[in-house]
Amino acid sequence: MAMSASTERTATPLPEILPIFPLTGVLLLPRGRLPLNIFEPRYLAMTRDALGGERLIGMVQPNQPQDDNRGGGLNPPVYAIGCAGRITAFAESDDGRYLITLTGMSRFRIRDELPLLSGYRRVRPDWAPFAHDLGPDEAGDFDRDRLVRGLRNFFTQQGLKADWEAIEKAPVEHLVTSIAMMCPFPPSEKQALLEAADLGERARLLAALVEMAAIAPTAEEGSGTRH
Numbered sequence: 001m002a003m004s005a006s007t008e009r010t011a012t013p014l015p016e017i018l019p020i021f022p023l024t025g026v027l028l029l030p031r032g033r034l035p036l037n038i039f040e041p042r043y044l045a046m047t048r049d050a051l052g053g054e055r056l057i058g059m060v061q062p063n064q065p066q067d068d069n070r071g072g073g074l075n076p077p078v079y080a081i082g083c084a085g086r087i088t089a090f091a092e093s094d095d096g097r098y099l100i101t102l103t104g105m106s107r108f109r110i111r112d113e114l115p116l117l118s119g120y121r122r123v124r125p126d127w128a129p130f131a132h133d134l135g136p137d138e139a140g141d142f143d144r145d146r147l148v149r150g151l152r153n154f155f156t157q158q159g160l161k162a163d164w165e166a167i168e169k170a171p172v173e174h175l176v177t178s179i180a181m182m183c184p185f186p187p188s189e190k191q192a193l194l195e196a197a198d199l200g201e202r203a204r205l206l207a208a209l210v211e212m213a214a215i216a217p218t219a220e221e222g223s224g225t226r227h
Contacts, residue, residue: 018122032104
């Protein structure tokens with residue numbers, strides 16, 4: 001039996017058991033959209049099962065990231081907090097891959113992990129600490145000008161292009177969520193953005209991160225830092 005953290009705020013119940021997809025450096029936030037290319041057999045099975053059920057997948061990061069994007073072996077230890085997304089777009093390629101889009105619904109804390117099913121991992125999530133994720137958030141005294149200034153410097157340093165007119169006009173939550181998910185921050189900083197208490201805290205942290213990244217030496221300059 002599924003339960004809902006806030007049945008009056010979402011038509012989709014939040015389940016008692018959730019499949020998880022560990023990916024280093026990948027961030028999903030509530031109401032953010034994350035495209036994924038699914039090709040490993042266990043995650044193909046996970047996607048098929050999700051499509052036949054609540055269509056929810058929990059995105060988490062390994063807390064021991066490695067270059068193979070698994071960190072610490074086939075089933076690495078993961079951070080305790082992740083974000084569940086609902087499959088809102090789905091296609092199957094000619095070579096058997098699944099191309100899906102997850103739309104973020106709510107963060108969760110992992111209570112415990114269950115035995116593998118068809119090779120993929122499942123957890124019992126605690127939704128209660130993040131019930132406010134199910135509705136729009138407000139950023140309070142968000143300083144958009146500070147964030148945009150930092151982004152201009154950061155994008156220049158990274159050689160990235162942006163539609164600055166769209167950035168200037170974007171609603172605060174959409175702007176902060178999109179930039180936080182897109183920017184190539186280290187995994188620990190991605191996790192900090194995920195765990196921010198609310199949109200206002202996430203916006204302030206994001207502004208600080210882009211400012212620091214814009215003045216940091218690049219890898220080509222000998223920093224050794226990989227984003």
